[in-house]
Amino acid sequence: MGDSKYSETVDNYKRSIRLKLIFIIACIIAIVVVVSYAVTVGAVDIGFFEVYAIIIDHITGNITSDYDYIVFDMRLPRVVAGIIAGAGLAICGVIMQSVLKNPLADPYTTGVSSGASFGATMAMTLGMSALLGDSSVVILAFVFSLVPTFIIAMMSKFANASPTTVVMAGIGVMYLFNAMTTVMMLWANSSDLNRIFYWQVGSLALIKGWESIPIMFAVVLVGLIISMILSGKLNVLATGDDSAKALGINADRMRIFTLVLTGVVSAAIVSYTGLIGFVGLVTPHIVRMFIGADNRYLIPASALFGAALMLIADVIGRVVIYPSALPVGVVMAFIGGPFFLWMVIRRSNKAW
Amino acid sequence: MTEVVIKDVDFGYSEDHIVLHDINLVIDEPGLYCIIGPNGVGKSTMVKCVSKIVTPLKGQVLLDGEDVAKMKHKDVAKKVGFVPAFSQDAFSMSVINTILIGRYNHQKWGSREKDLEMVYKTMKLLHIENLGMRNYNALSAGQHQKVSIARGLVQEPAILILDEPTANLDVKYQVYVMEMLRAIAVERQMIIMTICHDLNITSKYAHKVIMLARPGKIHAVGAPEDVLTEDNIREVYGINCRIFTDEETKKPYVILGSAIMGMAEDY
Numbered sequence: 001m002g003d004s005k006y007s008e009t010v011d012n013y014k015r016s017i018r019l020k021l022i023f024i025i026a027c028i029i030a031i032v033v034v035v036s037y038a039v040t041v042g043a044v045d046i047g048f049f050e051v052y053a054i055i056i057d058h059i060t061g062n063i064t065s066d067y068d069y070i071v072f073d074m075r076l077p078r079v080v081a082g083i084i085a086g087a088g089l090a091i092c093g094v095i096m097q098s099v100l101k102n103p104l105a106d107p108y109t110t111g112v113s114s115g116a117s118f119g120a121t122m123a124m125t126l127g128m129s130a131l132l133g134d135s136s137v138v139i140l141a142f143v144f145s146l147v148p149t150f151i152i153a154m155m156s157k158f159a160n161a162s163p164t165t166v167v168m169a170g171i172g173v174m175y176l177f178n179a180m181t182t183v184m185m186l187w188a189n190s191s192d193l194n195r196i197f198y199w200q201v202g203s204l205a206l207i208k209g210w211e212s213i214p215i216m217f218a219v220v221l222v223g224l225i226i227s228m229i230l231s232g233k234l235n236v237l238a239t240g241d242d243s244a245k246a247l248g249i250n251a252d253r254m255r256i257f258t259l260v261l262t263g264v265v266s267a268a269i270v271s272y273t274g275l276i277g278f279v280g281l282v283t284p285h286i287v288r289m290f291i292g293a294d295n296r297y298l299i300p301a302s303a304l305f306g307a308a309l310m311l312i313a314d315v316i317g318r319v320v321i322y323p324s325a326l327p328v329g330v331v332m333a334f335i336g337g338p339f340f341l342w343m344v345i346r347r348s349n350k351a352w
Numbered sequence: 353m354t355e356v357v358i359k360d361v362d363f364g365y366s367e368d369h370i371v372l373h374d375i376n377l378v379i380d381e382p383g384l385y386c387i388i389g390p391n392g393v394g395k396s397t398m399v400k401c402v403s404k405i406v407t408p409l410k411g412q413v414l415l416d417g418e419d420v421a422k423m424k425h426k427d428v429a430k431k432v433g434f435v436p437a438f439s440q441d442a443f444s445m446s447v448i449n450t451i452l453i454g455r456y457n458h459q460k461w462g463s464r465e466k467d468l469e470m471v472y473k474t475m476k477l478l479h480i481e482n483l484g485m486r487n488y489n490a491l492s493a494g495q496h497q498k499v500s501i502a503r504g505l506v507q508e509p510a511i512l513i514l515d516e517p518t519a520n521l522d523v524k525y526q527v528y529v530m531e532m533l534r535a536i537a538v539e540r541q542m543i544i545m546t547i548c549h550d551l552n553i554t555s556k557y558a559h560k561v562i563m564l565a566r567p568g569k570i571h572a573v574g575a576p577e578d579v580l581t582e583d584n585i586r587e588v589y590g591i592n593c594r595i596f597t598d599e600e601t602k603k604p605y606v607i608l609g610s611a612i613m614g615m616a617e618d619y
Contacts, residue, residue: 003472005481006469006472009448009468009472009481009484010465010468010472012484012485013446013448013468013484013485016446016485097443098443101443103443232456235445235449235453236453236456238443239450239453239503240436242400242405242434242436243434243435243436243453243503245403245404245405245425246403246404246405246429246432246433246434246436247429247453247454247456247457247507248424248425248426248427248428248429248430248456248457249425250425288443292445292446292449292487293443293444293445294445294446294449
């Protein structure tokens with residue numbers, strides 16, 4: 001088309017895509033920088049650039065540094081877990097907000113957190129470690145965190161799978177599980193209560209070492225790939241159920257499938273890290289402000305931004321009252337809370 | 353050649369709340385079909401049966417002889433485009449991306465040049481080419497409407513259904529949109545079905561009028577001058593009116609009289 005207005009439109013459109021890609025690259029750079037800084041924090045002084053040198057040496061099998069053990073086995077698992085957890089919770093948040101058409105939805109909207117909490121509390125109070133070993137908390141948290149999602153998925157077969165049904169069912173299930181958790185906590189002794197409390201706030205300090213990583217990594221990676229494949233469909237679903245059906249997408253089935261997907265991904269994360277809040281809620285909003293609501297870009301960008309945010313929050317938590325540390329969940333709430341308030345005020349322009 | 357046949361269709365949201373009763377309708381030639389009738393009579397429900405958004409309790413909808421109930425959503429979507437009455441996206445994208453959604457069944461990952469060109473031409477047709485990069489939710493109600501219509505048009509279906517496309521539009525754009533839909537139906541040999549509330553706009557632009565009456569049945573189908581009669585309008589809407597024939601277009605022109613209260617429809 002020789003229309004100059006047309007080429008201008010296409011140029012603008014392409015520029016908007018370039019800006020999205022730039023945002024994604026900026027997030028990757030931020031992660032690379034923060035990883036290095038995060039590994040330097042601790043009792044032993046390790047230089048900023050030394051960190052990557054040690055990592056590269058380790059990977060190439062040419063271990064020269066005395067700090068290899070500290071970097072690779074003590075500090076890096078926590079950092080890697082932070083990246084995985086941040087990325088995973090952020091994509092769950094994007095998907096939940098999109099399919100439930102609700103800016104308040106997060107990875108826990110379907111009650112994942114209440115189920116996980118119940119499982120972890122059960123493991124810690126009822127002496128399950130005799131039965132399931134050291135991993136009892138992780139195992140029970142994982143199993144029970146899936147329960148609310150499946151209850152909602154089953155319920156939607158009898159009612160419907162509209163966003164309102166799902167959100168309300170999620171609230172119902174959450175109260176039920178919280179009540180059961182409370183009962184167990186009433187019976188618990190004070191040292192167990194301490195552990196439960198610490199777990200419910202969520203912390204990357206709960207990551208014990210590399211053995212915590214593989215399952216979480218595999219689940220989040222698969223979740224990320226599936227949600228990238230579905231991202232175009234999510235865009236169609238976001239235009240409303242009727243128009244999605246008219247474009248050939250079974251809206252109800254799609255919503256239930258994505259709920260189960262996010263349920264499994266967030267369960268795999270929180271069972272290792274405890275309930276880390278806010279990253280799943282706030283990340284999608286921040287990223288949307290930069291690159292818009294197109295899920296094809298929003299999902300990968302949120303995964304990266306969530307990872308960076310999680311790492312930064314964890315570093316702040318470890319530095320701000322050094323040598324003691326604040327759990328990442330608390331730092332995230334301190335960052336996320338005021339941000340959320342600011343966003344509510346900003347919402348007056350109705351751009352989202 | 354595209355053909356829609358609605359055969360003995362009953363629809364209800366539950367067994368004791370039947371919305372459509374025994375609907376029979378054959379649409380076998382291209383043109384602009386306006387569906388009229390009072391509120392709650394099942395106009396939207398009828399067109400949603402055609403696009404498989406809802407499934408009838410009884411009866412069949414056939415697209416080119418094929419039963420919609422047995423078709424996949426995706427295959428229905430290739431034939432039937434649907435533009436809903438009102439849509440507000442919770443998290444909206446730019447206007448270009450929103451319209452590109454209509455190309456969903458035609459495009460692979462990323463948006464090809466050809467799709468963008470079609471989107472641009474359609475925006476130009478609707479005079480919204482300056483809104484391309486604006487956020488959909490930041491638009492006015494009338495602009496929303498035009499973007500939705502554009503989304504339906506770029507889908508290039510053989511049958512396009514629009515649920516009240518002229519709601520929220522000012523008089524000029526009501527006329528413009530209906531004129532355009534009529535022209536597109538003729539030019540592209542499409543079946544375009546719209547739900548309409550304005551009897552005179554219907555009269556002026558529809559090739560055929562489908563008039564629904566309570567409690568969810570077809571009252572009359574035919575050319576505007578055959579359907580828009582004083583008797584039909586009184587029976588279906590419960591209002592008195594006078595009909596004149598416009599000298600220039602030879603179409604009926606409806607002058608509304610008073611509402612007749614206490615008729616059977618007020619339940």
